[in-house]
Amino acid sequence: RADADALRKVEFAQRLAGGDGHRDGLGRIHRRAAAEGDDGIAVVLAAEVDAALDQPRLDAAILTLFAGAAVTLAAIGLYSLFMLMVSERAREMAVRLAIGAEPRQLVQLVMAGAGRLLAGGIVLGTVLTAAADRLLRGTLFGVSPLDAGALAAAALTLAIVSALAV
Secondary structure, eight states: OHHHHHHHHHHHHHHHSSSSSHHHHHHHHHHHHHTTTTTHHHHHHHHHHHHHHHHHHHHHHHHHHHHHHHHHHHHHHHHHHHHHHHHTHHHHHHHHHHHTTOHHHHHHHHHHHHHHHHHHHHHHHOOOOOOOOHHHTOOOOOSTTTTTHHHHHHHHHHHHHHHHHH
């Protein structure tokens, strides 16, 4: 009997909230029920809201997992690229050392090459992000595709991986 009453109250609350239980309407009704001391409807409404948010939470968790995998793959690819770049120039570096170059100069040479490649990639990535701005806006919540903080964090991550690779 109590469950049937709670269910009717939830259905009534959803109708009051606009028919499909919009979060704002349900939140208002939930706060009013809690203020009036009606714990039954408050618990049921909280369960309804939690159930409604299950799919978005799962979507966010899956998206986070894939984003982490993408960053990991990008870091591995960048590391491999820089290791290949250094290994291809091993003979050149040996010759430079043989004719009197300081090890510090070789490090500067490699870092300058890696820095140019990294800068080009960051510029190209920013341009492509700006070009895809309209497509990305629908998938991002609370952040713009051209958010300076997010772009700076991505560039810093790539720079750290590059430094570790070289």
